[in-house]
Amino acid sequence: MVITVGLLGNPNVGKTSLFNRLVGARQYVANWPGVTVTRIEGATAYKDYTLHFVDLPGVYSLTATSVDEKLTRDYLLFSPPNVTVVVIDSMSPEQGMFLLLEACELGLNVIAVFNAIDEAKKLGIKIDKYSLEKFLRVPVVLTSAHTGEGIEELKEKIVESFRKTTRPIVIDYGNETEKKIKEIEQCVEETFNKRFTAIKIIEGDKYARGFLKKDCPNDILDTISQEIRTSIPLTKYEYITNVVQLSIQRTDETLTVTEALDHVLTHKYIGIPIFLALMYLAFNFTFKVSEPLVGLLEYLFEKIADSVGSETIVSSLISQGIISGVGSVLAFVPSIFALFFALGIMEESGYLPRIAFLVDKLMYSLRLTGRSFMTLLLGFGCNVSSVMAARGLADERERVTTILVSPFISCSARIPVYLLIVSIAFPNHKAEAFFAIYALSLLLTAFSSRIVNKVILKGQSVPLVMELPRYRFPKLSNVLTYVWNRGKHFLEKAGTIIFAASIVIWALTYFPGRGNVDNSFVSMLGKFLQPLFAPLGFSWQIVSALIFGGVAKEVIVSSLSQFYGNVSNIHFDPLVGATLMTFILGYMPCFATLAAIKSETNSSKYTLFAIFYSLAISYLLSLVVYTVGRWIL
């Protein structure tokens, strides 16, 4: 028998970690709110049952505003699970308990899970679960997704709750409010829980108001006083405060580790320099740690290609097309994994959300918020992820702006291209050049946000309200999962798109000159378009590589490797290198990102804007870099 179990909770309370622990999955988890923006499902067998878990995007209340919140609300309203597990943060349970009370009001079959109990123990927080069960009238389980504590008990409670539904608490809001609730209940259509709908109508939920009968008195909403409206959350929080006081005991705190770290890392003067220094270290780490491994892989691929030779068509296809083409890209795998390892540690430790806090003032001047910044940071892995994650932004203008500027964030596909260029053009200042292009990436994103908000989507940002997670020592398994989730995308592309593209490029490079690149189709194409790029100092090889790079940016590396014979034969001067990196930073999102923009905005206009704006801005910016560079040098 299948039991469907919904995992509900505030953002960043560990729902996905719990989900991974329950079903043995490896879904992406992070130490900041808003990571899960879509429904994730997985199942596990327990006793005679199949427990089918549904991990829902985090919400603070069942009154939804953003796309991901609506997804959670609609799931609970229209296809309620057999059991709903409300995940609550053990260290700050108030907001989670508020959501729990709402779930009870909706009539869901609820289990309260107080997660991160291991961290609560470290902080000296004492939780009396039987007292909580007594007051909340729902089963309570204390768990730790980190250590696995309470997981088996949770599965047992799920089965028990499925067999015997509990009667959750009904909050009494006082005579006047209760009278109004009863009155509105009479006017609500027969859908889901009438009391829940009436309460939401009183709170001002526009969606719930759509369930009012057409024949109900016109003045029914006008008679809801401000006192009645505020009495609902006030009564709930009053009740929660009492329960917390009676069931949870906190020790005296002077200065916690999080407070100590925040006092310095979010300092108004030294916070930003520390962030820049740490980012520089992360990029330096990427080079210094991966350089020997990249060298080793390049050496191995070159040796294998040499041993195959290139005398016949078949041997040329294997050595030049496949080994050199795909191998030149694969050689950068250690660098990509090293960068994500560094970023993973920053994210897992809880430091990244602080950056959102630090840059919020700047983002607000661009009519975005720090929350957009967090969404954009996902683009360092893949731009498709940040386009999708923009669902979590409640403000539609901010959501569309974030989607349109996402392609300017340097995704992992661009890393091998940058790494190749900096190692050729800036052999003594690799980390500095790499850091500079990432800084330019953020500046271009900021500038484009301003343009988009000035020209296309006018309006002001809503202020950032964000719950900062606690700092924690990065768990190696979580960091490695983060690295793998980001890096595997690159490996998958190497085995599919890059492999196929390498063969096509080989064919266009080999024919009709039978291996003579200067007399190949690719050379004809490059030479034909080269005058367009002459002001940027690009050779025909670079122009051809950029055309193939439209499919996926990594293909640029594969193309250049084949045009020049192998990676070690490629030469750029620093000025062309800098211009080329600037052009690659902005020029045209890849096909997957364009498809995501189209589906998320449902607009051809915005998709075309993403193509033409990025091409225009990258050309102009590259022209500035090349012209100014020539003038200086």
Place this chain on the structure above:
Amino acid sequence: MRSINRMLAVMLVLSVVTFVLYVAEGQYVFSLVILSFMSVLISGFQEFGSNAYTFKIAHLYVASILFLIAAGYVFFAFAFSIVNILIDEEIYKPSPGDLMLLITGAYSIIYVIHLRKSALKSNRTGSINTDANKTCCH
């Protein structure tokens, strides 16, 4: 109060030496990184008022972690460069600045452990009572 000032001063001296060595080696960008970490220690001396002591601890704790990260980076750069032997390339040779940073990092470990155990100890004590039979809060 005097001991925390002394600890801050020791760390500051070590970081200044590291900074000067990197400048002398011409590693200007990396010396800026060290300078920004040094600023954490310097701003620690600027804490006044009733909470000055705890905030000075915060500055020392964070600066120690930052220097530990920087030293860790140098250590891993050296460790991974051993792979270079396989392709007849040179192993990364730590510069005097790197060696000084490693010493500062090693010293930072002592502070991180010490402060975590003692100065930031108050929020980490107490046993947990999750047993309902022992009434928690009534």
